[in-house]
Amino acid sequence: MDRRRFLAAGAAGVAGLAGCLDDVDAGNGDGPTRTLQLVLSSEPTTLRSGYVVDLAETDRPADEDAFRATLDGERVTSQHRRPFGARPEDPVYTRHEGTYYRLGAVVVDEAAVTRSVLRLSAVGDVDDADVPAATAADDLPERDRTAVHVGHMAARARGNEGGVPWGLVQRGGYVYRDAAAVEASRLLADDGPSHVSYRGTVYAVEVSRERFHEPVYRATADPVAETPERMEAILRAQFVTARLSRDALPDDARAIIRDARDGYEETHPYSEAYRTVLRGLHARAYLDGNVEKDAYVEDPGTGVVLYDGMYYDYRIRFVRRG
Known part of the structure; x- marks a missing residue:
């Protein structure tokens, strides 16, 4: 797991548990036991390994072209998606000819566009006798x-x-x-299937054309280090x-940090070493x-x-036992 996914997973875990712990005992009763877990990444890394990327090796092939064009003074723009996948709170850096650049984007316009939105509604299991005939999802094109x-x-x-991955789900479905x-x-064709089957369930297909107002981004590449x-x-x-x-x-606090690479946890009230x-x-x-x-609001879980000249990602979260 890379640094971004490690930290994101920890933040999601803390956010998901906040507000749903009223019925979890801290370890003094008969209910489920709540422990506070500390996890450190198993191996130390340089920060550069997590934030400085080789654009030729990412899953966004257009980024390398956008970077080189930006260095040449060209104005490179994209709609809806940020160039390089960079966000203010999660910047992306790259190195070119010995110089490190911070990659980013600024909003330079707004574009109004009509998109197709696909929504599904479950109508029954595939084995039910009264469900409509459905097209198997595996028989559809990749994007479908x-x-x-x-x-x-x-x-x-x-x-x-619970929730859904809002980075993917938009307006209650999928936007093409x-x-x-x-x-x-x-699925978008006039004669497309009215029902699809997926993971044992038959879904009714609803397609609508909706208006979106999307930001237009201009790619940026600023030199920051030599x-x-x-x-x-x-x-x-x-x-x-x-x-x-x-x-x-x-010594006992150092032992906790060592053990945290496999996950260390205690119930409240915590030992003095853990508190340290x-x-x-x-x-x-x-x-x-x-x-x-206070913990969810004020203190991040990641x-x-x-530690002694080496970097470790850490995650703090509550877990239930029993």
């Missing part, structure tokens, strides 16, 4: 299969507790934005959330065990700790 998968997640979430995918689609050391310092200033020294910690580690990570809001009032 993606649309069915996203539509299935949105349909499954309706009326149920690629012209080639629209052209190849069977040496790896300077680049590391820039990243350290942005992303290191805690700094610990082995010599300043008691949590304070060192600036996770003080967790010390009283009350995540609902971060990067600099």
Whole structure:
């Protein structure tokens, strides 16, 4: 798991647990036991390995062309999707001819466009005798299969507790934005199937044409450093959330940090050694065990700790046992 996914998973875990812990015992009763878990990445890494990318090796082939064109002074724009996948809170850097660049985007316009939106509604199991005939999702073009998968997640979430991946689900379904995918689609065709089957369920297909107002981005590439050391310092200033020294910690606290690479947890009230580690990570809001009032709001559940000159990603979250 790379740094971005490690940290995102931890944030999602804390957010998902906030507000749903009223029925979880802290370890003093007969109900499920709630423990506070600390996980450190198993191996230390440089920050550059997580934030400096080789554009030729990403899954966005247009990014390398956009970067080179931007360096040549060309104005490169894209609609809806940010160039390089960069966001203000999650920047992307690359290195070219010895210079490090921060890649980003600025909004320069708004575009109004009509898109096709696919939504699915479950009508029954594929084995039910009274369900309509349905086209199997596996028999559809690739982008249609993606649309069915996203539509299935949105349909499954309706009326149920939990959430959906809003980066994929939009307006309760899947939005077709690629012209080639629209052209190849069977689901969007006038004679397309009215029902599809996916993962044992038959879904009714609804397609609508809707108006979207999307940002237009201009790609940016700003030089920020000429040496790896300077680049590391820039990243350290942005992303290191805690700094610990082995010599300043008691033996039992050092043992917790070592064990946390496989996951370390305790029930509240925590040992003094664990409290020392949590304070060192600036996770003080967790010390009283009350995540609902302050830990989720004030203290993030993820971060990067600099421990004796090495960087480790860490994640703090509550888990249930029993």
